[in-house]
């Protein structure tokens with residue numbers, strides 16, 4: 001559905017995106033992650049046919065974004081970062097206007113508008129002037145606008161920004177639902193959202209792609225993957241030194257100290273595949289330390305993000 005090959009974007013000499021290549025298959029829900037300024041919105045604008053690339057070839061739904069940008073726009077529903085809405089129009093009126101503008105046949109406009117209003121829970125505010133709506137409702141109008149021409153591909157730039165937790169949950173469910181019949185590329189800084197909805201994650205950093213994999217594979221890769229949290233009473237013995245004698249231990253990080261009890265995070269060289277708990281337990285037993293807790297930690301997408309994008 002999306003094929004990007006050696007794409008770069010330069011703004012007045014500043015390289016925002018540097019020679020990236022990736023693809024998104026039909027039916028995938030892909031999370032597009034990266035720190036502020038990484039180039040996510042820039043890439044999305046180009047994919048949606050709203051901004052020309054400086055270099056590279058980009059095909060969306062089989063069409064070239066430069067040569068066939070109209071065909072691309074017809075098949076893409078794009079929700080930009082700052083949703084530009086006609087604030088003095090009523091919700092209903094706006095969506096009908098947008099549907100017509102996007103080439104929905106006049107006979108079908110009413111149906112499509114009803115459908116997206118239902119999907120985005122906008123029925124209650126359909127007669128309201130957009131300018132008087134709360135941010136969350138405006139966000140939903142933006143989403144409805146992106147979907148009104150029933151596009152194959154949805155490109156959503158931070159669709160849940162500014163929404164309350166109920167709304168975030170409902171938009172997440174909506175995205176999951178839409179994902180059954182649409183291909184979706186969405187950017188967000190809410191990583192739990194990506195873990196809950198996306199089949200694949202693309203991580204962009206300073207205009208370069210750092211990773212492209214399933215959330216599960218990414219969390220297995222990072223250092224936190226096979227780490228163990230222990231709370232022990234090391235009786236004055238040097239805990240770090242004792243644990244470091246185990247060959248599989250990579251690093252010991254003291255998390256907190258509470259009287260004689262020390263909580264430490266022990267990183268493994270084995271990654272998520274191996275288990276260092278037996279080794280740790282032998283050391284604890286041999287030294288006669290007290291042990292209150294020992295558990296393996298599961299790396300989160302946040303760990304992956306931080307590890308891949310820190311300088």
Ligand SMILES: Nc1ncnc2c1ncn2[C@@H]1O[C@H](COP(=O)(O)OP(=O)(O)OP(=O)(O)O)[C@@H](O)[C@H]1O
Pocket residue numbers: 011012014016034035036037038039040041042043081
């Ligand atoms: N129109 C523009 N003119 C000049 N520079 C721009 C323009 N738009 C974006 N940039 C620069 O390009 C870089 C990438 O911006 P972009 O908006 O794509 O980042 P982003 O990944 O979407 O970040 P965020 O998470 O903050 O939304 C930034 O350094 C930004 O300042």
Ligand SMILES: [Mg+2]
Pocket residue numbers: 040041042081157
């Ligand atoms: Mg952005």
